[in-house]
Amino acid sequence: MNGPKGGEVLMENLDTTAQRDGMYRRGSIPAEQVYDPLTGLPGRKAAFAMLARAISLARSCGRGVLAALxxxxxxxxxxxxxxxxFGDEALRQMAxxxxxxxxxxxxxxRLSGNTFLLFRIYKLEAASEEAEMLIKELQHSVADLLPVRGQLLFPYCSIGVSSYPxxxxxxxxIMRHADTALQQAKAAGGNQVAIYTEEDAAQLHRTEELRTLLRSAPADNELMLYYQPVYEAEGRLRGFEALxxxxxxxxxxxxxxxxxxxAEQGGQIVEIGEWVIREVCGMWGRVRDKGHMDLIVSVNLSPLQLAANDFVEALQRILIETSMPAECLEIEITESILIDSGKRIYNVLEQLREMGIRIALDDFGVGYASLTYLRRLPLHTLKIDRSFVQHIGEQHAETAIVRSMIALxxxxxxxVVAEGxxxxxxxxxxxxxxxxxxxxxxLGKPMKEEAIGALPVTLESV
Known part of the structure; x- marks a missing residue:
């Protein structure tokens, strides 16, 4: 779509009509109810009013409206x-x-927080092609690096799409259904587009149900840990990853x-994460008493847990109470922490290293980590993601990538630990x-603690 066409002419008419009717006149509606003071964008009330006007205009001339959150x-x-x-500046840049x-x-x-709305009147006879083009343009735009206060931020964005009629x-x-699609995109891992379907509504219902039930899961003893063994090249049991x-x-x-x-959105992740660490440290002592000596146990941490004010002190307290040596605990972080986190996280990781705790970078290769970030982190171990490992020997590209990763x-x-x-x-x-x-x-499937005693310390076949 190069140059103004039907949808663009209608959008121009829509904006002109809105201005004529005084929708954006700061005198008719209090400015704080129309414009967002942080980004300068029209806010939630204006968004609903203009979307309703767009739907009315589209209905009168046989067009459709595509809305994206x-x-x-x-x-x-x-x-x-x-x-x-920093967050405020990131929002201004995205706006x-x-x-x-x-x-x-x-x-x-800007509807609220970090959520924005865009919409577009388009031709129904070419709805599929036009919607695909619009979504691709939006997706490419939000994926580019954002310059924020002298840094480059990877703006991971989820997009939810719905349409009239x-x-x-x-x-x-339309807004409610776009939000349902948005929640689906987030539930699928985020940083992707979801288009509304009736199935999305059912999945959103499950998500809200889980959100409610999760509040009581720790107290009801519904959380549990499985342990997947990790072996060294010589076949000796190195330890486990707690899952x-x-x-x-x-x-x-x-x-x-x-x-x-x-759990992260609801503020429970710190409580759950501390429970995991305490359980892991307790398990280490129990399996040591059964003959498994000096095993390293890995624990995945959320960046919110690392950023908690008393995280290091709480971890030190757990290690003392359980008599677990710090060098037998390995903290796994993801590549997103390297990109999105500030100096506080780096300082925390340095403190952990000074305590003797090992730091591992999980899922290496699937994110955006550069050599600069890797050199800055106090790492001991990099774990190559299973998506690369599963195709070695079958596809030349993956084979070359994994071989080069190990050397690097x-x-x-x-x-280096190879997953999968x-x-x-x-x-x-x-x-x-x-x-x-x-x-x-x-080498071994995830298992409950009681099965660890039967696990061989050395695999003869490796």
Missing amino acids: VDMDRFYVINETKGTA GRLCELSHWSASAY ADGDTAER LRWQHPQLGLILPAEFIPL VHELGFQ VESAEQLALLKQWGCDCYQGYL
């Missing part, structure tokens, strides 16, 4: 780790970027990808390339 994922982490002033989109509404709207005939219904699971009496087994984001990580002075090892061929290639440790179903 854009939400900056895990924005609370940015505020927690970099400060609210400016959304207003520059050529094929959407003349203005973006397919998903409703009022602004309220959190939620076993609900009616809903069954619920995996972390579904409930950890809810060793050059940086870190240990499921075949003897994969294991043989990894050993040939000098990989230090291995984790996957070939």
Whole structure:
């Protein structure tokens, strides 16, 4: 769509009509009810009014309206780790970027917090093609690096899309359905687009149900830990990765990808994370008493847990109370922490290293970590993501990437753990390339603590 066409002419008419009717006149409606003081964008009331007007105009001339909610994922982490002033500037930068989109509404709207609305009148006879083009333009725009206070921020964004007349005939219904799609995008891991369907509404109902039930899960003893063994190249048991699971009496087994984001949003993640560390340290002592000596146990931490004011002190207290040596505990962090976190997280990681605790970078290769970030972090171990490991020996690209990753990580002075090892061929290639440790179903599935006693300290076949 180069140059003004039907939808653009209608959007121009929409803006002119709104101005003629005084919708944005600061004298007719208090300014704080129309314009967002932080970004200068029209706010929630203006968004609903203009969307309703767009639907009315589209109805009168046989057109449709595409609406998109854009939400900056895990924005609370940015505020927690970099400060609210940094977060405010990130919102201003995102607002400016959304207003520059050529094929959407003349203005973006800030609904609340880190959520924005855009909409567009479009031709129903070319609805599929036009919607695809609009969504791609929006997706590409929000994916680009944001310059914020001399730094470059990766703006992970979820986008929820709904349309008139397919998903409703009022602004309220279109907005509600776009929000349902947005929540679906977030529940699927975030940083992606979801288009509203009836199935989305059912999934959102489950999400809200889980959010409520999670509040009582720790007290009801529904959380549990499984332990997946990690072996060294020579076949000796290095230790375990602790994997959190939620076993609900009616809903069954619920995996972390579904409930950890809810725990972060609801403020429960620090409590749950401390419970995990205490359980892991207690397990270490119990299996040591059964003959498994000096094993390293890995625990995945949320950036919000690392950013908690008393995290280091609480961790020190748990280690003393359980008599677990610090060097036997390994903290796993993800690449997103490298990009989104401020100096506080780096300082915390330095403190942990000084205590003797090991630091591992999980899922290496799937994020945006650069060598600069890797050199700055006090790391001991990098874990190559299973998505790379599963195709080595089958696809030339993955084979070359993993081999190069191992060499690079060793050059940086870190240990390498390969995740998702499921075949003897994969294991043989990894050993040939000098990989230090291995984790996957070939070597052992996640197990409850009571099964660890029967686990061999050395695998003869490795």
